[in-house]
Structure formats: structure tokens, C-alpha cells
Amino acid sequence: MANALPTPKILLVDDDPDIIELLAYNLNKEGYEIASAIDGIQAIEVAKDFKPDLILLDVMMPRQDGIETARQLRQISDFKDIYILFLTARAEEYTEVAAFDVGADDYIVKPIKPRALVSRIKAILRRDTQQVENDAVVEIGQLVINRTNYSVINHGNPLVMPKKEFELLYFLAKHPNKVFNRDELLEKVWGVDVYVVERTVDVHIRKLREKIPEQYIKTLKGVGYMFSIEE
Amino acid sequence: MANALPTPKILLVDDDPDIIELLAYNLNKEGYEIASAIDGIQAIEVAKDFKPDLILLDVMMPRQDGIETARQLRQISDFKDIYILFLTARAEEYTEVAAFDVGADDYIVKPIKPRALVSRIKAILRRDTQQVENDAVVEIGQLVINRTNYSVINHGNPLVMPKKEFELLYFLAKHPNKVFNRDELLEKVWGVDVYVVERTVDVHIRKLREKIPEQYIKTLKGVGYMFSIEE
DNA sequence: CCTCAATATTACGGAATTGTTAAATATAAA
DNA sequence: TTTATATTTAACAATTCCGTAATATTGAGG
DSSP states (O other): OOOOSSSOEEEEEOSOHHHHHHHHHHHHHTTOEEEEESSHHHHHHHHHHHOOSEEEEESSOSSSOHHHHHHHHHHSGGGTTOEEEEEESSTTOTTHHHHHHTTOOEEEESSOOHHHHHHHHHHHHHSOOOOOOOOSEEEETTEEEETTTTEEEETTEEEOOOHHHHHHHHHHHHSTTOOBOHHHHIIIIIOTTOOOOTTHHHHHHHHHHHHSOTTSEEEETTTEEEEOOOO | OOOOSOOOEEEEEOSOHHHHHHHHHHHHHTTOEEEEESSHHHHHHHHHHHOOSEEEEESSOSSSOHHHHHHHHHHSGGGTTOEEEEEESSOOHHHHHHHHHTTOSEEEESSOOHHHHHHHHHHHHHHHHTTOOTTOEEEETTEEEETTTTEEEETTEEEOOOHHHHHHHHHHHHSTTOEEOHHHHIIIIIOTTOOOOTTHHHHHHHHHHHHSOTTSEEEETTTEEEEOOOO
């Protein structure tokens, strides 16, 4: 691993200059040495030179996304064991699985709360890698939902569904017997910086219901939607 | 509104009445309780009284700017950890730096897009209330009342009940052997700003009694209703 | 065992929520 | 680009649920 003793060095990678500035200011104040890049390609160049101890990597970027960037970094011997934190707009980012595949140490969900972020980075630089559980495959009832290849199999026969639909189903199925209102679903599935009308959820629920057995998705009027299954 | 928890309170601070009105309208529509102030001095006075959960603070204001106001707020113990969002026309660096220095949680640039703003505020406030999910399940007598999926299980067999009914039962069962008069129930279950006739409670009690064993809900004539159980 | 105020019960109308469809945008593929 | 597909919005239909009021019943104090 890269040496982290004197002043730890952190590389920030995000295409939004406001985010960079926010993070740079707060981390710098904590005594870290900071460098930044606005996309994945640039990030790798800068990293070779700067040799950071930790990289904060936005998942969604132009030119080259965070996942691919991480993968490439991991192949460079200097960064084999570097700490990588992903920055994502939502907890259930579709890339989550891929992120852990390429060895993410943690992920930070937007909107960023500077104070929380700083304490998390401190914690990571202090302790050794921690484990985060994650299932790429959810088997529930007669459904097999596999996020590594975006497939859903119902009683043996495969279903095709578009991304949003899949992610909504995946999220619900991953938290069975728990109600979520539309706001929560929008935040968890769509992301915090996506601003769509609440009722959009209804339409996707409708489409799911066309494809999977009706018993699964329940409406709790005035409360929200739920993936329901008996134990 | 979506949730049944206490309505979050938001304090709007801006010297432009049009902005206040725009924000107040949109946030009020979401069910938030709103107060406003036209400058920093007034904001602090109002805040002490109103005790908001979140403050939207314009940076540029007469008399006292947003940064200074935030700094002062942070020194009052009640507002040590309050959410502060700054509102500004295009940010200049020193402003941003200063803002994060006093613990800004987010930064919103004018012109304001109401829907985006509302969505961001929701996300921030939800993070807060999500924690209090510990006692989501009440087991009492032969009933299991689960607020994560609005389910009630009586001696092994599940009951379905609409939202209001469920919430009334949940509240009563959470405070067993304690009498509540109709006013109290209306306030606790329906909410403070809801105006309905007292007898509405009777009807919901009736519906509950159709579904759960009669021993549980007792009427104390002239006093109120109670969820009764022997220790 | 009356009285009558408090509660129980019932049913209906309207308000609020969700379902459904189709047209308008946005995004991806060819 | 054009074409196809996915996503979002908007409008309207369907449904459920809630609140009210009208009537019946209960029970505590006399």
C-alpha cells in the first residue's frame, strides 16, 4: 500500500467543479494534500504523478466513468492497494456491484455532507479495510434477479426489462416486506439529483406488474409500495 | 404529505419577498411548516422561537449576511447541528469558502428551480428521521404490529388495515394501559393541523374492533379509549 | 328502573390516492 | 443523421378510504 504517514494525499475526481471545490476546501482544512481531476482519463495521469493515498472517484463522469477508471488504476502496481471511495448519486447505484468488484473501499452518497465525509475519510485512512456486504443476486419467491447481467428469471423463463424497471424491482426485492413511499423510491432508485415527478414511480410499478406475478408488488394506499413475500 | 411523523419545520431567510413566497408556497405544499425572516438579525430571533429543523439562508442580505448569521446560529446550542442550506446568486469563492467554514450542508444557486429544491430538502430531512426506525415493531398480547410494512398479525394470521386504522392501533398499542381522550388521539394520530370532528375517532375504533380481539380496546366512558393488557 | 349524556353503529358522499393509457421527451442504437 | 426504445409527463378513470351525520344503544347517576 502507498505510504500514508506524513500528510495523506487525496485525489479528487469529479466533473463538477463545485463538488471539487467543496471537497477540496474541507479536506484541505483537515490537513490533507489535495489534487483533482475532472474525468477518469485525467485522473490516471494525475495519479501517476501525485501518488495519492486515497482517491475519491465520481461514478458518473464524461469520457470514462469511475468504475472503468478504478479498474485501470488497480492494474498499475502503485495503486494496487490504494483506497478508493466512490461518489454516487444514490445508494443503490447500478454500478454498486461493479464498484466493489474493482475494489471500492466505501462509497459516499450525494448530497455530500462535508462534515460527515471528512470523518469518514479520516476513519478509512486510520483503520484497515472494512467489509461491506453486497448481493448481486436476489432470489425471492420464484424470481431470480441478477444484477451482474440485468436478468430476471421468473419460474425458469427469462424476462427482459429496461434499466429503470429492473432497478426498481431489484431495490424492492432486496428489501422485501418493507414499504417505501414514492419519495424514497425516487431517491434510492433514481438518485438524489434527479428531479422527476413522484407519479413516475406509478408508471414503472405498472410495467413491473405486467411482467412479474401480481402477488409480489403491493400498494399500501397513502403509504407506498412494497415487495411482499411470506417467510 | 407523505409521512406521518411530526411535520419538519423550515425557516426561510431572504430579503426578497418574492423568493420567500415562491419557496413558502412550494414547501408548504409538501407539508412542511414554514416561517420566514427578511434578514439575519430577524432570522435568529425567529429561529429561537420557531425551532426549525432546517434553515434556508440567503447569503446576501441587508443588516447581516447569511454567513455571519450561520456563524451565530452555530453558537446557539439548539442549532449546533441544524441543517443549513445557503442560497445565493452565482457564488464567488470567498463566499463559498466562508459558507462551508460555518458548516453549510448544501449550497443552492439561484435561479431556484422549485422542484429540485424541494427534492433536495426532502432528501436531507429524510436522512434524519430514518434513524428512528428502531421500535417499528410492537408485540403485544397475541398481536404483532409492524410499522415497516403496515402489517398486523393476530395469532399468526395477518390482518389488512388502511393507514389511519393502522396508525391508530399502532399508537394505542405502543402506549398500553393508558387512556387517551379523543382530542389526544386526534393530535397524536391525525396530526396537529388536521381539523376533524372528534367522533371520527369512534368510527375508527369501531373498525379496529371488527378486526382484533375485543379484549384489547377498552372504552372508559367519559374519559377515552385505551389499549388494555395484563402484565 | 328511568333519564340522558356518552358511545356504538351504520351508511353514504366526497376527497384523496392510485391505476391506466397515451402522448411528449429523452436516450441509445443503427 | 434516422430510427427505435426508454423514460417522463399529463390527463382521465377507477378505487379506496375517510369524515360526517343520522340513528341506535349503552350505562352511570339518580
